[in-house]
Amino acid sequence: MxxxxxxxxxxxxxxxxxxxxxxxxxxxxxxxxxxxxxxxxxxxxxxxxxxxxxxxxxEKRFVDKRLSSFLSQACSHKCTVTDRALLQWQLDTQQVRYTAAHDEYCWLFQLLKAGAGQIRNPDKYGFRVHAPWNDLSLVALRDAIDEDFWILSTAHYDRYQATPDLFEQG
Structure with missing residues (x-):
């Protein structure tokens, strides 16, 4: 631990x-x-x-749902939660703040934010890193997930907020 x-x-x-x-x-x-x-x-x-x-x-719930969906997508692309109960137990034991209503991939990101530099064996925390990212430290992995999360949010903003509706008749 x-x-x-x-x-x-x-x-x-x-x-x-x-x-x-x-x-x-x-x-x-x-x-x-x-x-x-x-x-x-x-x-x-x-x-x-x-x-x-x-x-x-x-309105807050709508934003929260979008953010948690993007974070979950970014995290699950690089990791798999192998034991949800173990992950939750570790979060509680290590007193890591997380939102119970979010999925386990959001929880995993909270764990990585709090202790990526201290985790030596992901299996003991209920997750594994996918092969293409095995060579990254967990700190670098956390940062890569965070960057992917930002890219997803930015792409969504660019498409649905910054770009006028392409089908709108003027």
């Missing part, structure tokens, strides 16, 4: 009331303030960052 940096530790909250409330995905490194259309930290669009506090829970 590894010991996490106490600055990153916060026990998972899985009560029903916390699952119904969508918390801000902000991680404190917002790049929209310096001109990015998609935040390199949380991957929200600039207008979502600006208007987040005014969004209804349904």
């Amino acid at each position: 590894f010991i996490l940096d106490s600055r990153l530790m916060s026990r998972a909250t899985t009560s029903l009331s916390s699952q119904n409330t969508i918390k801000t995905p902000c991680i404190g490194v917002c790049s929209t303030g310096i001109g990015d259309s998609v935040c390199r930290g949380c991957k929200r669009f600039s207008h979502e960052v600006i208007h987040w506090n005014g969004y209804s829970q349904d």
Whole structure:
């Protein structure tokens, strides 16, 4: 097992009331303030960052679903969760903050964010790395997943937010 940096530790909250409330995905490194259309930290669009506090829970849930879907896709492309229960046990034991309503690939990314440099045997945490990425350190793998997550969010923004509807008649 590894010991996490106490600055990153916060026990998972899985009560029903916390699952119904969508918390801000902000991680404190917002790049929209310096001109990015998609935040390199949380991957929200600039207008979502600006208007987040005014969004209804349904609007927040819609954004959260998109973000968790993209993160899951980026993570599952490079890793497989082999034991969901073990992964969740490790998250709880290591006191890694995660959202219980998200899938196991989002959980895996939270584990990698908190302790990629300290994990020596992924099998003991309920996951394996796919062959093409086996040579990467888990820190480099985490960063590659994060980059893929940002690319997916940016592509979505470019297609559906920045580009006018190609079929709209003017």
